[in-house]
Amino acid sequence: MQKSTLDNFERALYRLDELLVETNHESIEIRALGGFAMMYYGVRENGYTIDIDSLTPDYDSKVLELIKQVGAELNMEYDWLNTDVSMLDGFLNILANKITWNKSEYTFKRINLLVADMIGLLQSKVKAVNDGGIVPRITDKKDLVSILKKISVNDIYELNANDKCRFIETDYPRCYEYLTVIGSW
């Protein structure tokens, strides 16, 4: 299995687009969060991610087949594009509507690719850490601090002084407490 860079995902998306045209499937929408979005904005430079997380309803079985086919052709995970994040409580029905979605730079025939803006990425990771069970995922914590650093918030003082981060203390107290405890990153 090859490690997937932004270029690899670009190839996979264009291949998926080709297949959607060939099979005369209607257009699909991808609302990208997570690792792919972080790589897209250079938050995870020179890095890899396993998949594209799309905050959309499940794709139909035909699209899932095509995704699997592209994965096999390009030696990527069978679910290199998936909607697993939509199953998390409050993500699809609430968070998706709060996020600003940017049109991607790519031009596809049957794919509408939108990428969450940086604050949207931040919101998703804050929520993940806040709601994340007994032990929030370490990967979500790492992504959270990476995004905060990217927007020049390097400690709890800078966070408190940043209007765009105010929502963390008011809406996600558990995440705010975690950031307060670690202090700086």
Next chain:
Amino acid sequence: MKIYYESQDGWSKEDYYYLHRVLHRLFFYYKKNCEEIRLMEIQKMSEKTKVLIFCIIKYYGYDHLLDEFENLKPLKDTKPLRERLVLDDNPLPETNIYKDMNVAC
């Protein structure tokens, strides 16, 4: 070939970071991935890979996996790495099993 069996000659920290992400996804969702976990041959893995699996299991309190999966039992004796494994130049500033096992995560 699964990434956790690959030779790690010439690997960068980004490569280890990715390996950790793959293993994390596998073990965090162990119920969904039980078949793949059951087939893992720990003896074919590098010490670094074994330590990463051990860290993930211990971080989430999934110690029961070391009993439930016969093939994971050898991981009970996992020791900290002699040389620090850096996954990230800016590790999380928290005290946790990764730090204890000499992994900068």
